[in-house]
Amino acid sequence: xxxxxxxxxxxxxxxxxxALIAIGYTMVYGIIGMINFAHGEIYMISAYIGxxxxxxxxxxxxxxxxxxxxxxxxxxxxxxxSAYGWTIERVAYRPLRGSPRLIPLISAIxxxxxxxxxxxxxxxxxxxxxxxxxxxxxxxxxxxxFQVYLSYMQVLIAVVTVLFMTALTLFIARSRxxxxxxxxxxxxxxxNLLGIDTNRVISLTxxxxxxxxxxxGVLISLYIxxxxxxxxxxxxxxxxxxxxxxxxxxxxxxxxxxVILGLAESFASxxxxxxxxDVVAFSLLVLVLLFRPTGLLGKPEIxxx
Amino acid sequence: xxxxxxxxxxxPAVVNRPLLQVWELSMRFGGLLAVDKVTFEVxxxxxxxxxxxxxxxxxxxxxxxxxxxxxTSGSVLLDGHSIQGQPSHRIARLGLVRTFQNVRLFKNMTVxxxxxISQHTQLETGFLQGLFKTPKYRRAxxxxxxxxxxxxxxxxxxxxxNREAGNLAYGQQRRLEIARCMITQPKLLMLDxxxxxxxxxxxxxxxRLINELRAEHNVAVLLIEHDMSLxxxxxxxxxxxxxxxxxxxxxxxxxxxxxxxxxxxxxxE
Amino acid sequence: xxxxxRHLSEAALVALLAGLLTVPILGIQIQVEGINVSLxxxxxxxxxxxxxxxxxxxxxxxxxxxxxxxxxxxxxxxPTHLPKAYFLGxxxxxxxxxxIWPFTASRxxxxxxxxxxxxxxxxxxxxxxxxxxxxLDLGYVAFYAVGAYGYALLSMHFGLSxxxxxxxxxxMAAMTGCLxxxxxxxxxxxxxxxxTLGFGxxxxxxxxxxxxxxxxxxxxxxxxKPTLFGLEFARRPxxxxxxxxxxxxxxxxxxxxxxxxxxxxxxxxxxxILYVINRLIRMPVGRAWEAxxxxxxxxxxxxxxxxxxxLSAFGFGASTAGFAGAFFAARQGxxxxxxxxxxxxxxxxxxxxxxxMGSQIGVILAAIALTALPEMARQFAEYRMLIFGLVLxxxxxxxxQGLLPATRPRLELPVREEGSS
Numbered sequence: 001x002x003x004x005x006x007x008x009x010x011x012x013x014x015x016x017x018x019a020l021i022a023i024g025y026t027m028v029y030g031i032i033g034m035i036n037f038a039h040g041e042i043y044m045i046s047a048y049i050g051x052x053x054x055x056x057x058x059x060x061x062x063x064x065x066x067x068x069x070x071x072x073x074x075x076x077x078x079x080x081x082s083a084y085g086w087t088i089e090r091v092a093y094r095p096l097r098g099s100p101r102l103i104p105l106i107s108a109i110x111x112x113x114x115x116x117x118x119x120x121x122x123x124x125x126x127x128x129x130x131x132x133x134x135x136x137x138x139x140x141x142x143x144x145x146f147q148v149y150l151s152y153m154q155v156l157i158a159v160v161t162v163l164f165m166t167a168l169t170l171f172i173a174r175s176r177x178x179x180x181x182x183x184x185x186x187x188x189x190x191x192n193l194l195g196i197d198t199n200r201v202i203s204l205t206x207x208x209x210x211x212x213x214x215x216x217g218v219l220i221s222l223y224i225x226x227x228x229x230x231x232x233x234x235x236x237x238x239x240x241x242x243x244x245x246x247x248x249x250x251x252x253x254x255x256x257x258x259v260i261l262g263l264a265e266s267f268a269s270x271x272x273x274x275x276x277x278d279v280v281a282f283s284l285l286v287l288v289l290l291f292r293p294t295g296l297l298g299k300p301e302i303x304x305x
Numbered sequence: 306x307x308x309x310x311x312x313x314x315x316x317p318a319v320v321n322r323p324l325l326q327v328w329e330l331s332m333r334f335g336g337l338l339a340v341d342k343v344t345f346e347v348x349x350x351x352x353x354x355x356x357x358x359x360x361x362x363x364x365x366x367x368x369x370x371x372x373x374x375x376x377t378s379g380s381v382l383l384d385g386h387s388i389q390g391q392p393s394h395r396i397a398r399l400g401l402v403r404t405f406q407n408v409r410l411f412k413n414m415t416v417x418x419x420x421x422i423s424q425h426t427q428l429e430t431g432f433l434q435g436l437f438k439t440p441k442y443r444r445a446x447x448x449x450x451x452x453x454x455x456x457x458x459x460x461x462x463x464x465x466x467n468r469e470a471g472n473l474a475y476g477q478q479r480r481l482e483i484a485r486c487m488i489t490q491p492k493l494l495m496l497d498x499x500x501x502x503x504x505x506x507x508x509x510x511x512x513r514l515i516n517e518l519r520a521e522h523n524v525a526v527l528l529i530e531h532d533m534s535l536x537x538x539x540x541x542x543x544x545x546x547x548x549x550x551x552x553x554x555x556x557x558x559x560x561x562x563x564x565x566x567x568x569x570x571x572x573x574e
Numbered sequence: 575x576x577x578x579x580r581h582l583s584e585a586a587l588v589a590l591l592a593g594l595l596t597v598p599i600l601g602i603q604i605q606v607e608g609i610n611v612s613l614x615x616x617x618x619x620x621x622x623x624x625x626x627x628x629x630x631x632x633x634x635x636x637x638x639x640x641x642x643x644x645x646x647x648x649x650x651x652x653p654t655h656l657p658k659a660y661f662l663g664x665x666x667x668x669x670x671x672x673x674i675w676p677f678t679a680s681r682x683x684x685x686x687x688x689x690x691x692x693x694x695x696x697x698x699x700x701x702x703x704x705x706x707x708x709x710l711d712l713g714y715v716a717f718y719a720v721g722a723y724g725y726a727l728l729s730m731h732f733g734l735s736x737x738x739x740x741x742x743x744x745x746m747a748a749m750t751g752c753l754x755x756x757x758x759x760x761x762x763x764x765x766x767x768x769x770t771l772g773f774g775x776x777x778x779x780x781x782x783x784x785x786x787x788x789x790x791x792x793x794x795x796x797x798x799k800p801t802l803f804g805l806e807f808a809r810r811p812x813x814x815x816x817x818x819x820x821x822x823x824x825x826x827x828x829x830x831x832x833x834x835x836x837x838x839x840x841x842x843x844x845x846x847i848l849y850v851i852n853r854l855i856r857m858p859v860g861r862a863w864e865a866x867x868x869x870x871x872x873x874x875x876x877x878x879x880x881x882x883x884x885l886s887a888f889g890f891g892a893s894t895a896g897f898a899g900a901f902f903a904a905r906q907g908x909x910x911x912x913x914x915x916x917x918x919x920x921x922x923x924x925x926x927x928x929x930x931m932g933s934q935i936g937v938i939l940a941a942i943a944l945t946a947l948p949e950m951a952r953q954f955a956e957y958r959m960l961i962f963g964l965v966l967x968x969x970x971x972x973x974x975q976g977l978l979p980a981t982r983p984r985l986e987l988p989v990r991e992e993g994s995s
Contacts, residue, residue: 087595
């Protein structure tokens with residue numbers, strides 16, 4: 001039972017990260033119907049930016065106030081990563097608007113490979129690790145038996161994730177731009193005809209998605225403390241799995257899918273073999289697409305004859 | 306129901322048994338009942354028209370019969386065998402083929418290749434025969450070309466055989482689509498608004514072509530059409546639909562004078 | 575010249591953006607020494623990137639004009655209907671040249687050419703799937719792995735020779751392709767791409783983890799090379815009583831013989847694939863691939879079963895990859911899961927895309943360019959994948975028509991054309 005709760009905790013932590021990234025996939029898909037394959041790299045880049053900012057603050061400038069470091073790092077990372085999201089859309093996807101589905105997908109794959117190698121050239125291919133900024137946690141359970149460990153970092157991840165998710169949900173539901181976003185995901189052409197600058201909305205979608213991925217990237221570099229240029233590929237595919245699982249195009253779906261995937265992986269590595277946790281994630285992706293491509297909360301599409 | 310069922314079960318050998326039987330066919334999209342309990346039958350070599358105002362659910366009926374949609378309820382029988390729920394390509398192989406309201410040709414392929422594609426299921430050449438260009442393979446290809454030439458002649462497209470289908474004039478595209486169906490040797494040809502966009506001369510040619518297909522190739526024709534003079538002149542039976550429901554069935558004379566039909570077309574007087 | 579300042583300020587803004595983006599990645603490097611982490615500034619890459627973006631932005635308009643010009647000349651310079659005899663003559667000349675060339679070239683370049691030929695085979699196979707059938711397969715490397723591991727395992731456990739294994743590998747890869755393809759081919763294009771990607775990763779993870787069967791991350795070594803009618807290319811025969819190539823012909827042993835022989839085997843295999851593909855695209859199945867890409871619903875309405883048609887393309891692509899995979903294992907003599915990552919699938923995709931989707935000559939040239947050039951210019955090796963990624967993006971922007979149905983030879987009806995229209 002205690003071990004079970006430990007897996008729940010680990011699963012929820014991982015799931016929060018997946019959910020944050022998955023939202024970027026789901027929003028872009030919901031509006032322009034493309035799989036933004038390079039989204040995982042955005043997350044990877046933000047992990048690097050996070051690491052650099054933290055190092056700069058702690059080592060170069062000797063800042064010791066942890067909340068300040070955290071806030072500043074998040075701000076810097078969100079700013080630059082959003083700029084990446086915006087630029088990628090402008091350079092690699094906007095010229096392809098309106099072409100068959102596979103064309104932007106191939107462009108996105110190209111972008112993903114490009115970014116991976118660009119970071120590799122800039123920062124090297126090796127693993128970078130850092131000292132934990134926040135360490136410690138709570139232990140529950142008997143002194144001599146299995147203890148459940150809940151680290152402060154895990155709590156922080158959960159809190160930050162919930163905060164940003166709430167902010168996003170409110171933004172989409174209440175603000176003018178949020179309304180425009182929802183309109184675009186219903187019918188892009190119609191929204192355009194109604195005089196809304198859909199290009200701006202699409203850019204905004206990429207920026208929002210990148211911002212949330214930035215949060216995920218900073219959190220992961222604090223949590224795992226180890227990054228390399230290839231973490232984006234795997235995390236990207238897994239987050240995409242989460243988005244599909246929840247129903248691509250649906251924001252609550254992405255959150256739900258992320259949590260389910262996180263739990264599935266954490267249980268698989270605990271009760272099966274650690275090596276097979278990725279197999280579980282990929283198999284889940286294949287199975288969902290085969291048997292329920294609309295996911296848990298998605299709407300079915302009717303084929304037009 | 307009992308009448309229809311008993312006929313197929315007790316007297317299967319009746320010469321003039323229906324080719325296509327549609328019974329209480331319904332199709333629901335979410336909250337919209339697009340087709341509501343449509344029942345009709347088409348006999349061999351019959352020309353049967355479905356008419357009705359736009360949005361009456363005529364094309365949806367076609368899509369249900371052809372297996373493109375899975376009907377919500379009801380049954381469809383071809384030659385006495387249930388076909389509903391079967392994939393569209395299998396239904397096509399059973400002898401039920403169709404054209405589309407907005408012409409679906411393989412636009413970047415040539416006219417003759419469009420006709421070769423539709424013979425795909427009849428070409429009995431194996432992979433290895435094709436790989437080594439055996440005489441049998443060559444014969445099959447030649448025969449397919451000859452058959453294509455025959456149908457091009459029939460629909461008067463022989464001179465443009467090697468053009469890209471997308472470059473043909475609209476009327477020519479419509480004729481090519483019919484030829485592409487006929488080359489599969491169907492039992493029932495479903496035409497979705499075949500006269501739409503044709504000029505009067507082309508419409509008269511179409512009228513003659515449909516009659517010829519029935520006379521020379523023993524095909525039954527189920528058509529959706531808005532051109533009333535064409536429908537009234539050519540059809541043996543007519544079904545009128547409005548808001549997804551059938552409101553009248555009968556020979557052209559009956560339909561022309563049916564008050565419900567007049568109301569549906571002309572509105573409340 | 576009023577608009578110039580606007581251009582300039584725009585370009586400056588874009589350059590500033592490039593600076594913002596590149597500073598944290600290229601401009602600041604994280605140095606790790608033990609547990610000490612420090613940062614080091616590197617201004618030059620950032621400045622370079624900013625200048626490059628500034629210039630590129632200024633040149634955008636003239637560049638566009640040039641690229642449209644290139645389009646026109648491209649169309650003019652490639653006559654689509656070469657007379658058949660002329661074409662066959664050219665082909666024969668090219669084959670003879672390719673067969674003689676290794677005897678005049680250095681051992682290193684023959685080796686690189688062999689590698690390039692493997693990619694030509696992979697590219698041609700994927701080209702059928704992506705270019706002709708329009709199915710984006712991102713897990714192509716899985717079938718390559720099936721071929722490679724298939725040969726390695728069959729020769730290890732059953733002592734079968736390369737030539738005996740080759741057809742078996744093709745069959746295994748084709749079967750894997752059909753097995754995976756059957757459930758997924760009804761999916762929409764982009765979902766299909768992701769599912770195949772998932773399959774590719776699953777197969778790689780299995781290779782990594784099924785240690786007893788595949789040797790795990792260590793892979794399998796000592797894979798025998800192909801023989802020439804039973805003659806081995808080695809200093810000494812591996813089996814008692816065997817004969818080697820140089821003994822049989824009374825030559826001195828030379829390592830170069832092996833390299834040349836492998837190249838020639840690859841060449842023959844490539845020509846075989848080329849022949850098969852060129853038959854296939856003229857056969858009814860090739861027509862059906864194109865028709866299916868154009869309009870699946872129309873195909874269904876005419877009785878064509880989309881799944882079997884897609885499966886035939888998918889299975890054929892898979893078997894080609896298996897074919898190339900078996901040769902790859904034989905050439906390397908050693909395989910491990912590292913050779914079968916997603917990146918490999920992406921390289922082959924880049925070859926197909928750069929080759930112009932559907933154009934076989936294009937694929938051959940692209941495979942040679944993308945594999946041989948980085949090998950020859952080692953200093954660029956680091957930038958190889960960067961360039962591959964860029965190629966994919968730029969090709970989609972400049973030549974997306976590569977994705978339109980491939981140019982397949984048409985069967986013509988001998989008729990008089992109607993007068994001009």
